[in-house]
Amino acid sequence: MNAATAAPSADILVIDDEVQIRRLLRLTLESAGYQVREAETGSLGLNEAAVRRPDVVILDLALPDLPGLDVLRRLREWSQLPVLILSVRGQESDKIAALDAGADDFLTKPFGGGELLARIRVLLRRAQPAAEPSIAQFGDIEVDFNKRTVTHAGVPLHLTAKEYSLLRLLLQHRGKVLTHRQLLREVWGPAHETDTHYLRVHMANLRKKVEPTPDQPRFLKTESGVGYRFVE
Amino acid sequence: MNSIATPSQPLPTFAVAVSPRPSPDALLASLQRAEQRARRGRLKIFFGMCPGVGKTYAMLQAAQAERRDGIDVVVGLVETHGRQETEALLAGLTVLARKVIPHGGITLTEFDLEAALSRRPQLVLVDEFAHTNAPGSRHPKRYQDIVELLDAGIDVFTTLNVQHVESRADAVRQITGATIHETVPDSVVASADQIELVDLTPEALRERLAEGKVYVPERAAIAGENFFRDTHLTALRELALRFVAEHVDERLRELRATGAARNVWRSGERLLVAVGPSPFSTQLVRWTRRMAAAQGAAWVAVSVESSRRLAPDSRRRLDQNLALARELGAEVVVTHDEDVATALVRVALQYNATQIVVGKSRTSRLFDLLRGGSLVDRLLRQSGPIDIYVVPSDRAAGGTSRRIEWEPPGATPAGEYVEVAVTLALLTAGGWVLRQPVGYLPIGLLYLLAVIGLSLRVGRWPVMLAGVLSALTWNFVFIPPVFTFGIEKFEDGMMFATYFVVALVAGHLTARIRAQERHERWREERATALLRLTQALGAARSLDDAVFAALRQSDALFGATSALLLSGDGQAAPVPHFAGSFTLTDKERSVADWAWRNRKKAGRFTDTLPSAEGFHVPLVREDRTLGVLVVCVPPDATLTLAQRDLAESFAAQLALVVESEELRAVGEREKLLAESDKLHRALLDGVSHELKTPLAVLTTAVENLRDADAAARERVIPEIATATRRLNRLVNNLLDQTRLESGALQPRLDWCDARDLFNAALAGTRESLGAHPLEVSVPPDMPVFRADFALMEQVIANLVLNAALHTPAGTPIFLAAGYDGARGRVFFTVADRGPGLPPEMRERLFKKFQRGDAARAGGLGLGLSIIHGFVAAQGGDIVAGENPGGGAVFTIYLPHTPHGNVPAE
Structure with a gap:
C-alpha cells in the first residue's frame, strides 16, 4: 500500500525541540507526500493540535517546557488522534507510561526513515475507521x-x-x-x-x-x- | 610583695581602663564574635537605672523608626502598663498574641517564642529582659528566649534595668535594700550589640512618679517607695551610667584589639577566686568578675575538695556557684587538697594568677590556731609574689544560711558505730579481767591500739567517737579513783591528756589518709574511664563499635542509661544510634534536638528544659555539631559537676572519633576521585580516538556523496551506516557506564522469555555478525525468569558482538539458555571457538577500560564492564571461562524462583 494513496494529504504535527530532528522528519515525511507542521515546545504543540487538528502527532518525550507525558495526557483529555512517541534509550519507563496513557506507538532514536513511514501508515489506517472485519x-x-x-x-x-x-x-x-x-x-x-x-x-x-x-x-x-x- | 587589699565594701572599684594586649586568643575571640554576630541577630538593649525612665517608650519609638525604614517589625511582648503615650506608639506594629499558660488555677501570659520563630520577622520587640517565665515554658528565663531568637538570626530590642544585671544585683541591694531575684548573666548582656541608656534625672523621675506616670507593681509598693528615694536614685543612676560606660569601653577595646596597629601592652593580670558552697561565695564570684572586667583580666574560679564530704544542699550550692562563675566567664578548676591554702597557691602558680581573692574567714581563732593560722595567714605565707585580696562578707547576705554543711555523721553506716561500741565494750571487759595483773596503764595502750585499728576500718566520725569514748571509759573504769571521772595523780592526768590527744590525732590522720585514698581512687577511676574509653574507641573497628563501647562505659561509670544521637552529615537532625540503652521519648528527642541546634548542653542539671530526664551534651567539633550524648540517671540520683565534666569529656572524645571516621570516609572518597580521575584521562584518550574514527569516515563519506556518481554513492552508503552504528554503540556504552556509576540504574525486574530475549538481542546484531554462524539453543522446558528485559537484551547482544569481534571470521558462536533447578538459577552462555581467554586476563576482564590484548576492532573496553554492571544490578553474576574444545565462554547466572501457578484459563 502506498502512503500517498492511503492518506493523500494527511497532516502530521511534529512536537520536538531539536531543530535538526524536525528538519529531518519534515524532509522524510514531505517526500512521502504528507503535510508537516512543527512545534518546538509542548504548549505550542498542544495549541497547534487544538487549532489545526492534525491526523497524526509525533511527540518527543523530552521537551523543554513540560514532559512529553504531560503533553500526551492533556491531549488525551479531548482527543483520540494517533500519537507516535519518540524516545531515546534510557527512557524506557517513560515510554511505557506514555503507551499506558494512550500513545499509539513509539520509535526509539535513532531510527530509520523507512521505519518511521511504516509506523505512520499503520497509524493513519487505524485512524480511518473501516468497518471492523469479521x-x-x-x-x-x-x-x-x-x-x-x-x-x-x-x-x-x-x-x-x-x-x-x-x-x-x-x-x-x-x-x-x-x-x-x-x-x-x-x-x-x-x-x-x-x-x-x-x-x-x-x-x-x-x-x-x-x-x-x-x-x-x-x-x-x-x-x-x-x-x-x-x-x- | 604581699599585699592585702581589703575594700570597705564589695563594690566595684574601676581602675583606669588599660588597653589589653591583643593576644592571639583575644584576636581569635574577637573574630569569632564578629563571625557569630554576622549570622546572629543583633541585640539592642534599652537600659535604665530603674522602672519608669521610659525604656519601653524609647524602644517603641526606635521600632517605629525601623518600621518606617521598611524593616519587618513584630511586637513579641510589650508591657505598656496602660500608659496612653506608650500604647499610641504601638499603632501600625504587628503584635504577636501572647502564649497562655494555665498555672495552678490562674492563667499566665508569656511571650510566644515558637510563634516568633515561625513568623521570622526581621526584628522582634520583647520587653523586660530579666523576666522569669511561667513554669512549663521552654526556658526558665526570658533572656534565654531572646538568645534563641538571636541564634535564629532575628534582631531583638529589649529593655533592662541596672538592678537586673547579675553582677550589679548585689550593689543595688546594698543601695536600696530590695533583694533582686530576676537577673540576667553579664555575658548575655555583654553580647548586646548596642546598649542604649535611657536616662532621666532623679528629679524628673520623682516628678513623673508624683504624676502617677510610673508603674509600681503593687507587691513591690513598699520596696518601691524606698526604691525611689532621691539618694537611691542618684546611686542607681551612677551605677547605670557606669555600666554602660564599661560596656562601651569593652567594645572599644575589642575594636582596638582587632583594628589598631598601635596598642598599649597590658599587664596580663589574672585573678583567681576561691569558691565554696556558701551564698557568700556567690557574692565573691560576682565581685571578682567585676574586678576582672575592670582590669580586662582573665579569671579562674577554684573549688577545693577535701576528704570531708559536703551535704547534698551544700554540694548543690557549690555547683551553682561554680556554674555562675563559668557563666560569668571564669575558667573553673576543681582540685583536691586537704589544705585549701596550699591548693589555691598551687593552682594560682599553674595558671599564672597574679591575684587571689578569698572571703574573710569567719572560723574561730582557736580552730585557726589548730590549723596553723587562718586561711589568709597561710595564704600569705605560701603565696610569694601573688597579691591576696580578702573580701569581707556582707552581713546583709543572711548570716544564717552561710554555714557550710558537711555530710552529717548520720550518713556513716550505723554498723560502724555498733562496731566501735562492741569493740570498746569487749576491750573494757577484757581490761577488767587484766587490770589486776598488769595495772591500768597498759590498758590505755590497748585502747589506743583499738582506736588505731578501728580507724583502718570505719569512717571519720566513728573513729572520733571511739577516741572520745575510749578515753572516757579508760578514765572512768580504770584510772583511780575508779568509777569516777576524777583523776588523783598528776602523772595519770598527764597520761590521760596525752592519750586523749594521741587517740584523736591518730584517728583523724588515719581517716584523712583513707579519705585521700578514696578520692585518689575516684580520680583514678575517672582517669581510667577516660583511658579505657580512648582505648576502646581506638580498638573499635567501626563507628558502631566505638559508639557501643562508649555508651557501655558511660552506663557503668555514671550508673545511668545513655544514648547517642548522630547527625549523618551535620546538616540533618540527629537520630538515635541503636546501641543506646536509653530510649528517647518525643520530649527527650526535642531536647536533644535543641542541644544539637544550639550547640549547648540542655536537659536535666542545666538551665534549658531542666525538667527533662536526661542530661544532653552536644558533640561539637569546630563549626559543626556531630550529635548529642544523652546521659540519664535515675530521678533520685544526681550527676555532680565533676561527673558532668566527665560526661562532657566523653562527648568530646566521641566527637573526635565521629569526626575522624568522617575524615576517613572523605579520604576514601578522595582516593576514589583520584582513581576516577585516572579513569577519566584514559577515557578521554580512548574516546577521542573512538569518536574521531567514525566521524572521519562520515565526513569523508559525505564529501564523496556530493561529488561521486551513482555507483560510488552506493558503495559509500554502507560505510556511513557502519560508522553511525559504531558511533551509536559507543555513545550508548558511555551512557550505560555513566548510568551504572551514578547509581541511576534501577533494574525493572519482570518475567522474561528466553526465546524473546534472544530474538530481541540478535535483531540488532545480525549486520555486525558478519561471517559468524550463530547456533541458538533453548531447552523446551526453559521457564520464564525474572530479569530486566532491556538490560539482558544488551548484555546478550554485547557478548555476541564481542565474540564476533574477537574470533576469526567463519568460526561459530553458540548462544544457549538453561535452567538449574537444584541451585535455583537460570543461566545463559555465549561461547565461541576463538583463541580463548588467557587465565590472567579473566581476573580483570570485567574492569573498566580493559581491552583484550588482541583486540583488533578498537573499542573502549567498556563492553564487559557494562555487562558485568548490568548483570550485578539484577542480582546475577557473570563468569568467563574456557570452552571445552577451544574458545572462550561467558556464563551469566541469574537467581530464579519459579513463578506461581499460571491458570490455564
Missing part, C-alpha cells in the same frame, strides 16, 4: 471473530479462551504496541496487571499454535520490555 487472516491462519474459531490451512485449531482473547486483541490493534499492562488488564482483569508471567506463558503457547516458527515469531512480535505487537 475475519482476519495471516499466514495460513484464519480467525473468525463472529464464530470465535481459528483455523490453520482450513484445519480447526484449538485455542484456550485466554489465548483466543490475546490473539483477538492483538489483531484488532494490528500494528500497534499493546503494553503488558494493557493486555493483562483486558484479558485477565485489572487485578492481574502485574502478573507478566501469565502473559509470557500464554504467549509462548499461542505462538506454538499459530506461528510457523515459534522460536522466531513472524506475526506476534515482542517489543523489548514493553509489550507485544501484531505485525503483518
Whole structure:
C-alpha cells in the first residue's frame, strides 16, 4: 500500500525541540507526500493540535517546557488522534507510561526513515475507521471473530479462551504496541496487571499454535520490555 | 610583695581602663564574635537605672523608626502598663498574641517564642529582659528566649534595668535594700550589640512618679517607695551610667584589639577566686568578675575538695556557684587538697594568677590556731609574689544560711558505730579481767591500739567517737579513783591528756589518709574511664563499635542509661544510634534536638528544659555539631559537676572519633576521585580516538556523496551506516557506564522469555555478525525468569558482538539458555571457538577500560564492564571461562524462583 494513496494529504504535527530532528522528519515525511507542521515546545504543540487538528502527532518525550507525558495526557483529555512517541534509550519507563496513557506507538532514536513511514501508515489506517472485519487472516491462519474459531490451512485449531482473547486483541490493534499492562488488564482483569508471567506463558503457547516458527515469531512480535505487537 | 587589699565594701572599684594586649586568643575571640554576630541577630538593649525612665517608650519609638525604614517589625511582648503615650506608639506594629499558660488555677501570659520563630520577622520587640517565665515554658528565663531568637538570626530590642544585671544585683541591694531575684548573666548582656541608656534625672523621675506616670507593681509598693528615694536614685543612676560606660569601653577595646596597629601592652593580670558552697561565695564570684572586667583580666574560679564530704544542699550550692562563675566567664578548676591554702597557691602558680581573692574567714581563732593560722595567714605565707585580696562578707547576705554543711555523721553506716561500741565494750571487759595483773596503764595502750585499728576500718566520725569514748571509759573504769571521772595523780592526768590527744590525732590522720585514698581512687577511676574509653574507641573497628563501647562505659561509670544521637552529615537532625540503652521519648528527642541546634548542653542539671530526664551534651567539633550524648540517671540520683565534666569529656572524645571516621570516609572518597580521575584521562584518550574514527569516515563519506556518481554513492552508503552504528554503540556504552556509576540504574525486574530475549538481542546484531554462524539453543522446558528485559537484551547482544569481534571470521558462536533447578538459577552462555581467554586476563576482564590484548576492532573496553554492571544490578553474576574444545565462554547466572501457578484459563 502506498502512503500517498492511503492518506493523500494527511497532516502530521511534529512536537520536538531539536531543530535538526524536525528538519529531518519534515524532509522524510514531505517526500512521502504528507503535510508537516512543527512545534518546538509542548504548549505550542498542544495549541497547534487544538487549532489545526492534525491526523497524526509525533511527540518527543523530552521537551523543554513540560514532559512529553504531560503533553500526551492533556491531549488525551479531548482527543483520540494517533500519537507516535519518540524516545531515546534510557527512557524506557517513560515510554511505557506514555503507551499506558494512550500513545499509539513509539520509535526509539535513532531510527530509520523507512521505519518511521511504516509506523505512520499503520497509524493513519487505524485512524480511518473501516468497518471492523469479521475475519482476519495471516499466514495460513484464519480467525473468525463472529464464530470465535481459528483455523490453520482450513484445519480447526484449538485455542484456550485466554489465548483466543490475546490473539483477538492483538489483531484488532494490528500494528500497534499493546503494553503488558494493557493486555493483562483486558484479558485477565485489572487485578492481574502485574502478573507478566501469565502473559509470557500464554504467549509462548499461542505462538506454538499459530506461528510457523515459534522460536522466531513472524506475526506476534515482542517489543523489548514493553509489550507485544501484531505485525503483518 | 604581699599585699592585702581589703575594700570597705564589695563594690566595684574601676581602675583606669588599660588597653589589653591583643593576644592571639583575644584576636581569635574577637573574630569569632564578629563571625557569630554576622549570622546572629543583633541585640539592642534599652537600659535604665530603674522602672519608669521610659525604656519601653524609647524602644517603641526606635521600632517605629525601623518600621518606617521598611524593616519587618513584630511586637513579641510589650508591657505598656496602660500608659496612653506608650500604647499610641504601638499603632501600625504587628503584635504577636501572647502564649497562655494555665498555672495552678490562674492563667499566665508569656511571650510566644515558637510563634516568633515561625513568623521570622526581621526584628522582634520583647520587653523586660530579666523576666522569669511561667513554669512549663521552654526556658526558665526570658533572656534565654531572646538568645534563641538571636541564634535564629532575628534582631531583638529589649529593655533592662541596672538592678537586673547579675553582677550589679548585689550593689543595688546594698543601695536600696530590695533583694533582686530576676537577673540576667553579664555575658548575655555583654553580647548586646548596642546598649542604649535611657536616662532621666532623679528629679524628673520623682516628678513623673508624683504624676502617677510610673508603674509600681503593687507587691513591690513598699520596696518601691524606698526604691525611689532621691539618694537611691542618684546611686542607681551612677551605677547605670557606669555600666554602660564599661560596656562601651569593652567594645572599644575589642575594636582596638582587632583594628589598631598601635596598642598599649597590658599587664596580663589574672585573678583567681576561691569558691565554696556558701551564698557568700556567690557574692565573691560576682565581685571578682567585676574586678576582672575592670582590669580586662582573665579569671579562674577554684573549688577545693577535701576528704570531708559536703551535704547534698551544700554540694548543690557549690555547683551553682561554680556554674555562675563559668557563666560569668571564669575558667573553673576543681582540685583536691586537704589544705585549701596550699591548693589555691598551687593552682594560682599553674595558671599564672597574679591575684587571689578569698572571703574573710569567719572560723574561730582557736580552730585557726589548730590549723596553723587562718586561711589568709597561710595564704600569705605560701603565696610569694601573688597579691591576696580578702573580701569581707556582707552581713546583709543572711548570716544564717552561710554555714557550710558537711555530710552529717548520720550518713556513716550505723554498723560502724555498733562496731566501735562492741569493740570498746569487749576491750573494757577484757581490761577488767587484766587490770589486776598488769595495772591500768597498759590498758590505755590497748585502747589506743583499738582506736588505731578501728580507724583502718570505719569512717571519720566513728573513729572520733571511739577516741572520745575510749578515753572516757579508760578514765572512768580504770584510772583511780575508779568509777569516777576524777583523776588523783598528776602523772595519770598527764597520761590521760596525752592519750586523749594521741587517740584523736591518730584517728583523724588515719581517716584523712583513707579519705585521700578514696578520692585518689575516684580520680583514678575517672582517669581510667577516660583511658579505657580512648582505648576502646581506638580498638573499635567501626563507628558502631566505638559508639557501643562508649555508651557501655558511660552506663557503668555514671550508673545511668545513655544514648547517642548522630547527625549523618551535620546538616540533618540527629537520630538515635541503636546501641543506646536509653530510649528517647518525643520530649527527650526535642531536647536533644535543641542541644544539637544550639550547640549547648540542655536537659536535666542545666538551665534549658531542666525538667527533662536526661542530661544532653552536644558533640561539637569546630563549626559543626556531630550529635548529642544523652546521659540519664535515675530521678533520685544526681550527676555532680565533676561527673558532668566527665560526661562532657566523653562527648568530646566521641566527637573526635565521629569526626575522624568522617575524615576517613572523605579520604576514601578522595582516593576514589583520584582513581576516577585516572579513569577519566584514559577515557578521554580512548574516546577521542573512538569518536574521531567514525566521524572521519562520515565526513569523508559525505564529501564523496556530493561529488561521486551513482555507483560510488552506493558503495559509500554502507560505510556511513557502519560508522553511525559504531558511533551509536559507543555513545550508548558511555551512557550505560555513566548510568551504572551514578547509581541511576534501577533494574525493572519482570518475567522474561528466553526465546524473546534472544530474538530481541540478535535483531540488532545480525549486520555486525558478519561471517559468524550463530547456533541458538533453548531447552523446551526453559521457564520464564525474572530479569530486566532491556538490560539482558544488551548484555546478550554485547557478548555476541564481542565474540564476533574477537574470533576469526567463519568460526561459530553458540548462544544457549538453561535452567538449574537444584541451585535455583537460570543461566545463559555465549561461547565461541576463538583463541580463548588467557587465565590472567579473566581476573580483570570485567574492569573498566580493559581491552583484550588482541583486540583488533578498537573499542573502549567498556563492553564487559557494562555487562558485568548490568548483570550485578539484577542480582546475577557473570563468569568467563574456557570452552571445552577451544574458545572462550561467558556464563551469566541469574537467581530464579519459579513463578506461581499460571491458570490455564
